[in-house]
Amino acid sequence: MRIGILAIGTELLFGQTVNTNATFLSKELNTRGFDVLYHVTVGDNPNRMKEELSTLMKKVDCVITSGGLGPTEDDITRDLVGDYFKRRLIEHPDALKEIEEYYKKNNRLMPKSNIRQALIPEGSIILPNKYGTAPGFILQEDDQVIVSLPGPPSELVPMFNTYVIPVLEQRLDKHMYYKIIRTFGIGESSLEESLMSIIHGQVDPTIATYAKPGECSVRVASQNTDLQVAKKKVEVTIARIKELVGEYIYSENDEELLDVVFHKLLQDNLTLATAESCTGGYIASSITDIEGASQILLGSLVVYSIQSKIKLLGIDKSLIDKFGVVSPQVAIEMATKTRMLHSTDIGIGTTGYLSGGKDVPEKEAGRVCWAIDFKGEVISGEFYLKRNKKRQAFKHYVMLHIMNALNKKIG
């Protein structure tokens, strides 16, 4: 099934917003065996929108639009899609109710303009929006489909996963089965080289490697009229991949490393505290992004200055003087002290120089020392960050590095 993605929004053409929706949709669709052939972006201009929609519809079986479903006058996607299929817009009472309730829940008065958002082309499947006011919709006519979704990714993503995928999958004649293996500690080129013996000459399942921030993944996919056949083929290939690079694999189900560790901690009833210098609270903040974090993370000390390391965490000044503030010794002491202070099973310590600076010796720039105190047993290490990345990317990499070590420890 051939698909075109039509993004609508002048902010995209102004370069204010990156079209991550097209990337997300393409990835999800490809994963399931759909062929995405075009991405097109137009502004909120009725003539150009109309032209691009009808041009695309001639070239593909399904167009997915994103954006232009807002309450303002230049939001006209619903009008254009209605026009295309010659359907009038109907005020949909359920949709209107949901919009009203959205405002009520948020203790705000619904502006009158939002009523527009309940206008949907006749005959559509309506897609509820739990995270915003604009409902989406799907219009199907013979072998043509238009799916219209709101522009904000926080609304488009769940709506697509929950409501659109099942409808589109009914139109597929082959089933796709795939698994995504996640690895840490091996670069993409090395990963690909290690797998060359199975990648080369293999058509089914397809094997593709992807670089993600700080890590790599491998996607193994097979398409077949019989889902069980596809599944079997994927499993056989995965067994071979595990033989070759098993030591780097932390998930066979496309999970985040932090999630993998989090759920093991939860299962084993283990608590954790951090003492963060170079990561600046990023590890604590990442853990508290996960629902149920309060059962794992009891607290964290972001001891960014030397004074706070001494005063709040109780690091011995002489230790810092002797080994330097960025040293495995200090990292270990940070991990142990925070574990003691919070009475947790696990303590994590980080100290490092994310970048150079006048107070940083040239050789030390990018040096990171870390430690885990696991019920009194200490694991620690150090490494140098590659230059020329954003500070946020560095902090993320340090977090992954520590979580990988912790993951291996708790097994």
Place this chain on the structure above:
Amino acid sequence: MRIGILAIGTELLFGQTVNTNATFLSKELNTRGFDVLYHVTVGDNPNRMKEELSTLMKKVDCVITSGGLGPTEDDITRDLVGDYFKRRLIEHPDALKEIEEYYKKNNRLMPKSNIRQALIPEGSIILPNKYGTAPGFILQEDDQVIVSLPGPPSELVPMFNTYVIPVLEQRLDKHMYYKIIRTFGIGESSLEESLMSIIHGQVDPTIATYAKPGECSVRVASQNTDLQVAKKKVEVTIARIKELVGEYIYSENDEELLDVVFHKLLQDNLTLATAESCTGGYIASSITDIEGASQILLGSLVVYSIQSKIKLLGIDKSLIDKFGVVSPQVAIEMATKTRMLHSTDIGIGTTGYLSGGKDVPEKEAGRVCWAIDFKGEVISGEFYLKRNKKRQAFKHYVMLHIMNALNKKIG
């Protein structure tokens, strides 16, 4: 001058790569008064590439292609552009030399296939590539222009800035001036309603509102043969906008709220510490994403559990028992205690329930209390988070809310 951006690369349609090139090019072009009307992405498919190039050329004055200039057989952008203008490809000796030198510099042997990259349509302006092997080129014929750039952003960006902008600017007869105003505390619909009296019926400058996570911005833009006239018009409109919604504006130069506050703190030599419960270290982590953070943030206590609030921060247990752990009283005490502990000018405290849960009273779900202790003077407040957002989005909103209050305080 109307521009279309044509991205070429199957990896974009697979969702493996985000099309940040289109965003970058659009922003740079709009800033300079070019009208970007289309983004189109196609895979490495000769027929579709050919069709999209010629379709786009009918609709705009200039097409900028990205990608398809590599050394492999499916890299055929140069062939298609040559075909379009009926120019043959010529092996360009200077370009070949540069490719050979690139390999030499990197101590690698040039594969024979790279010779392809020195083939350029006759009559092109050649754009040297300092960061890779594929040179770009510009072909002009009467009022039609095609610019072809390599796909990797690290090559495309400097090539565009250095060589393409000057050539395209010669073709402009109007100049663009614009400003982006950033606001906090007003929703997009209300913002638009407040500005309706100037948005309606106004053609120049154009006024557009945009929603960003937790906040909104307004773009005011004018185009004129005389840049000073455009500038004057924008300034007049901005003065009117300030009369209407001035209280919500925190930047007239498209800055992030946290950056605005950060630079004021830096300028006033003010230090800060946080005590974070519901934000879980997000405020500290966001500050430490900014270069120079160690001059501002001395430390942070992520006191996620009640025990750590009492033990590490020294909050009186009776205060928690009396008012509840999520209360303005506790937030204030957190702000003050962390300021004292870190001996900073400013202390920030957050306590709240990001979501419901078995230990959370129904009415309390989403309640956030915050406080700022500014040299002993306390500002505090509370609000309820909208439901159904990601925890990360909640934390971001709480951070913005506090930074907005701090921004007003330091003035």
